[in-house]
Amino acid sequence: MLLFLSINLATFALLRMALLIKQLADIDSPVYQIALAFLIGLVHDLAFFSYLVIPFVLYLLVLPNRVYQSKIHKIIAISVFIVCLYSLFFIELSEWTFWDEFGVRFNFIAVDYLIYTHEVVNNIIESYPLGWLLSAILVVTVICFWSVRKALSDTFNASESFLSRLKITGVLLLLPAISYAAVGSTWYQFSANTYLNELAANGPYQFFSAFRNNELDYRRFYKIGDDQQLSSVIKKQLSVENSSDNLYDIKRLVKPAGEEKRLNIVLITVESLSAEFLATFGNKENITPFMDEWFKQGLLFTNFYATGTRTIRGLESLTLSIPPIPGQAIVKRPDNGNLFSFGRVLQQKGYDTAFLYGGRGYFDNMNAFYSGNGYRIVDQTDFTEEEMTFTNAWGVSDDIIFKRTLKEADKDFQDNKPFFFQIMTTSNHRPFTYPGGKIDLPSGSGRQGAVKYTDFAIHQFIEQAKTKPWFDNTIFVMVADHCAGSARKIELPVDEYHIPLFIYAPKHVPAARNDVLSSQIDVAPTVLGFLNSSYESQFYGRDIMQTHKDEGRALISNYQKLGLFKDNKLVYLSPQQKVDVVDDPLGAHKPLDVDAAVPLVTENMAYYQSADYVWSHRLSQYQR
Numbered sequence: 182m183l184l185f186l187s188i189n190l191a192t193f194a195l196l197r198m199a200l201l202i203k204q205l206a207d208i209d210s211p212v213y214q215i216a217l218a219f220l221i222g223l224v225h226d227l228a229f230f231s232y233l234v235i236p237f238v239l240y241l242l243v244l245p246n247r248v249y250q251s252k253i254h255k256i257i258a259i260s261v262f263i264v265c266l267y268s269l270f271f272i273e274l275s276e277w278t279f280w281d282e283f284g285v286r287f288n289f290i291a292v293d294y295l296i297y298t299h300e301v302v303n304n305i306i307e308s309y310p311l312g313w314l315l316s317a318i319l320v321v322t323v324i325c326f327w328s329v330r331k332a333l334s335d336t337f338n339a340s341e342s343f344l345s346r347l348k349i350t351g352v353l354l355l356l357p358a359i360s361y362a363a364v365g366s367t368w369y370q371f372s373a374n375t376y377l378n379e380l381a382a383n384g385p386y387q388f389f390s391a392f393r394n395n396e397l398d399y400r401r402f403y404k405i406g407d408d409q410q411l412s413s414v415i416k417k418q419l420s421v422e423n424s425s426d427n428l429y430d431i432k433r434l435v436k437p438a439g440e441e442k443r444l445n446i447v448l449i450t451v452e453s454l455s456a457e458f459l460a461t462f463g464n465k466e467n468i469t470p471f472m473d474e475w476f477k478q479g480l481l482f483t484n485f486y487a488t489g490t491r492t493i494r495g496l497e498s499l500t501l502s503i504p505p506i507p508g509q510a511i512v513k514r515p516d517n518g519n520l521f522s523f524g525r526v527l528q529q530k531g532y533d534t535a536f537l538y539g540g541r542g543y544f545d546n547m548n549a550f551y552s553g554n555g556y557r558i559v560d561q562t563d564f565t566e567e568e569m570t571f572t573n574a575w576g577v578s579d580d581i582i583f584k585r586t587l588k589e590a591d592k593d594f595q596d597n598k599p600f601f602f603q604i605m606t607t608s609n610h611r612p613f614t615y616p617g618g619k620i621d622l623p624s625g626s627g628r629q630g631a632v633k634y635t636d637f638a639i640h641q642f643i644e645q646a647k648t649k650p651w652f653d654n655t656i657f658v659m660v661a662d663h664c665a666g667s668a669r670k671i672e673l674p675v676d677e678y679h680i681p682l683f684i685y686a687p688k689h690v691p692a693a694r695n696d697v698l699s700s701q702i703d704v705a706p707t708v709l710g711f712l713n714s715s716y717e718s719q720f721y722g723r724d725i726m727q728t729h730k731d732e733g734r735a736l737i738s739n740y741q742k743l744g745l746f747k748d749n750k751l752v753y754l755s756p757q758q759k760v761d762v763v764d765d766p767l768g769a770h771k772p773l774d775v776d777a778a779v780p781l782v783t784e785n786m787a788y789y790q791s792a793d794y795v796w797s798h799r800l801s802q803y804q805r
Contacts, residue, residue, distance in 0.1 A: 182237065184332055185262070186230055188325065189269060193226045194219070196273050197380055200280060204376045214372055218381040221369055225383035228360035232389075235357060242350045246340045255337050262333060267322045274318060276384040278309065282611065284666060286379050287388035288740070303574030307612035307625075366390040367756055373772070375672050397508040397741065399793035402756040406786045408794070414787035419721065429791040429800065431721070435706070437713045443530070444689065444712055445593075445655040446601045447586065447646075448704075450495060451635060452609040454661035456679040458632045468622075468633040471640035472659075472683075479657075479685035480693050482725065486678040486700045486735040486746065487663045493545045494738075495662030496605065498701035500524065500554070502720035503801070504792040505738040507756075511796060513546045518553025521719040521801040523705040524601060528555050530714070533593050533600045535559055537586055539607040540576030547605070556603070559585060571616045575607040578615050579635055582606065583642035587649070594651040605662070609635050628665060643685075656686040658708055660701065673744045673753050675766040678737045684708070698733030698746065699725045719801045721792065736788060745785035750778055752785045 197219060201208065208215065241249070248254055279287060305311060326333075341349070369381040397403075412429050415421075421433045456462040460473045461481070488498040488505045493512040497503065500522050501511060511517050524534040535557040542548030542560035552558050561569075561576045568585065571578040586602055593600040608615050613631040614624045620637050622630035639659070646652050661680035682704065684690050690711060699707075702722035709716070710724040734747035744753035750773070751766035760782055762773040775782060795801055 182234060182241075184329060184336065185265065186234075188266070188329070189230055190223070190226055192269055192273055193222070193383060196276060196384075197222050199277070201380055203280075204284075204380075207376050208374055208380075210372060210374050210377050214374075214377060215380075217371065218377050221371060221381040222383065224364060225369060225381065225386050227356075228364040229383045229386040231353075231356035231360045234353065238350050238353045242343075242346050250337055250340070255334075258337070259333065263322060263326055266325055267318060270318045270321050270325075271315075272385060274314060279384075280379075284376070284379075286382045287384045288391045291388055291391065304611060307574050307614060373671070397756065399507060399790065399797075402758070403507070403743070403754050403789070404758040404760055404786065406783065406790060408790070411783070411787040411790050414783055415791045418784065418787065419723070429794045431791075431795075432717055432719055434715070435709070435718045436715045437710065439713045441714055442689070442712045443599045443654075444686070445590070445599050445651055446527070446658065446708060446712075447590070447655060448499065448601070448603045448658045448660070448708075449639065450492075450499060450603065450605050450660055450662050451639075452492065452606050452662060453665040454609060454632070454635070454680060455664040455666075455677075456661075456681050458665070459681060461681070462679075466629055468629050469636045471636050472681075475640075475643070475685065476681075476683055478687065478692055479683055480690050480695060482682040482684075482695045482697075482699060484696045484698045484733065485660075485680060485682040486675070486698075486737055487661060487680045488678075488701045488736050488738060490663050490678075490739050492605070492662045493547070495660075495701055496547065496550075496603075499660065499704050500551075500603070501801075502702045502705045502722040503795070504702065504721055504736050504788045505743070506789065506793050506796055507738075507741055507743060509740075512550045516799070516802075517550055519802050519804065520554055521803065522554050523709075524551075524554055524556050524603075525803070526705075526709060526714065526716045527599075527601045529716070531599065533557065533598050534603075535589060535600070536603050536605070537582055537589070538576070538605045539579065539582040551603075559589065573612060573614045575610050577607070579606045579608040579638035580616065580619075580641060583638055583645075586642070587645055590646075590649065590651055590655075594649070606635060606638075608638070609665075653688045656684060656689065656708060656711060658704065659683045659685070660704060671763075671770060672755075672761075673737060673739065673742050673751060673766075675735075675737065675744075675746055675751060678735070684711070686711070695725060697725050697728050697730050698735050699723075699728070700735035700737065702736060703728075719795075721788065734784075743785070743789045745781060745788060747781060747784070750781055752778055752781045754785060754789060 201215065276287065279291060370378045371381065372378050408428055415429065416431060419431050419433070421431050423430065423433055458464055459469045460467065461476050488494055491510070493510040494505055497510045497512050498505065501520060502523065528534055534555060536547070536551035537559045538547060540561050542558055548558050548560060564577060564581070564585065568581060569577055570581065582604060586604055589602065590600060609631040612625055613627055615631065615634040617624055620630065620633045622633055624630065643657070660682045664677050664680060666677065703725050704722065706718065706720050706722045707725045710726055734745060737744045737746060742753050742755050744751055746766065749765055751763040753761050755761065760775050762775055762778045762782065764771045764773050
């Protein structure tokens with residue numbers, strides 16, 4: 182056991198050193214803090230190992246000496262040792278690739294990925310030379326085993342009485358109890374540098390911690406304010422004028438001036454389309470030639486932010502217009518049907534509402550969520566073999582989902598039924614493969630090629646849509662689900678949430694730019710504003726077109742940090758009732774005392790505490 186512990190600690194330390202070298206440019210901390218990260222990391226490594234050995238300790242306690250020293254047991258034990266070695270090196274390689282993709286140790290994303298093995302396994306196969314990597318792990322395993330084989334063989338000569346083993350077992354089982362009590366899930370977060378904190382963590386330990394904390398009890402982990410006060414604050418923020426004294430009752434009537442328009446809506450949510458990929462926002466690679474010209478023909482929102490770092494966070498905000506509550510997105514939570522939503526407003530007005538996804542919609546529970554909220558589902562399982570001219574781990578290529586959208590729109594038009602289609606693309610995702618011959622970058626060459634292919638597919642879709650009789654009465658909305666990456670040395674890097682929002686309807690929306698600070702929860706009320714729709718709203722978002730620039734704000738988060746970006750300040754809440762305030766988060770990123778931004782802290786708490794209350798009490802759920 183001590184032998185395997187030594188190998189574990191050495192392997193964890195080597196990975197920690199490799200990650201430090203990889204991320205050295207982003208770690209501007211003094212040497213003593215780096216040393217402290219390794220020390221805290223060692224504690225986490227020991228904590229993980231203390232849990233890992235529990236079944237082995239119990240096994241050795243009850244195993245008689247004669248069986249332990251027998252030849253057959255030696256063969257079995259050595260085989261298990263080799264399997265454990267291989268597993269250790271496999272996990273460490275997995276950690277390296279996970280860090281390369283997300284810039285963090287294993288977290289809730291890794292937990293989710295275990296559930297959806299089809300997409301994840303195929304993605305790995307298509308993205309990495311898996312055969313070579315597995316063979317390399319085998320070679321390292323053999324070398325490691327060969328170097329310790331004598332020391333391992335000597336352990337089978339040991340002989341302990343049951344009483345002696347019982348004492349040793351008691352001590353060893355005390356270690357995980359100490360670890361449970363002393364090493365908390367956020368204990369590694371000792372520095373202002375996120376990368377340094379991640380170095381101090383242990384990947385497998387963080388994996389099981391994320392599994393246990395996939396849903397966080399808001400009132401247990403976050404700073405809580407007075408409900409009555411915060412209810413009044415959120416009602417004021419949302420201009421709620423109802424006379425209800427009910428806690429967090431944000432229902433209000435939206436009744437614009439002018440005649441209501443029954444326009445079709447096509448909402449295109451593009452996978453991982455960071456603003457930084459577009460020449461409009463300063464990119465020099467010319468990978469979005471169509472979008473950069475297209476943006477001149479409609480309404481572009483230039484100061485727009487994603488609420489989270491994952492697709493289901495984006496879909497949650499776009500569909501429900503609710504702040505991101507900590508832990509798992511509502512899309513994946515139980516009892517998430519019959520909620521007030523973008524689709525619900527239009528369903529009540531006779532629209533055909535459909536969710537169209539190029540992959541298998543059981544991934545991330547998307548089909549169950551949308552069907553439970555009144556949407557029709559069109560996903561990869563609905564395509565014919567003839568339609569699926571290109572697929573990869575995540576589904577059909579974007580041009581295929583757009584062609585299917587045209588068919589669905591044609592059918593609704595023939596049936597004289599207005600439609601609202603929410604499309605989720607897939608191509609701008611590792612392994613970054615797409616049909617050949619479409620653009621000048623080869624399939625599988627990387628992110629730039631995938632972005633340029635998505636640009637091509639949207640161009641093709643819009644040009645084909647222009648030939649349709651329903652085009653003039655359709656609003657096209659394009660937005661990203663999240664940025665391509667959000668890992669930085671700071672905890673909530675605001676610039677890594679910057680995404681485009683574009684609204685295109687030549688007959689109804691004049692070309693312009695809007696620089697009001699806003700985020701994904703504002704999309705639904707803004708689009709409905711262009712329809713002059715009257716409805717009883719429970720949205721947390723606001724019509725950006727009716728929002729004064731001084732009132733702009735954006736909600737951003739990861740699965741634990743809950744942020745409000747406003748007045749060039751970022752306020753965010755964290756577990757353990759922590760509150761942080763940052764001045765100029767897009768520039769100097771200067772920490773401030775909480776007392777310097779009390780109104781913003783209160784507003785932040787009003788958004789998130791009310792959202793948790795609304796969700797946990799199902800205030801936005803209706804009966805069919």
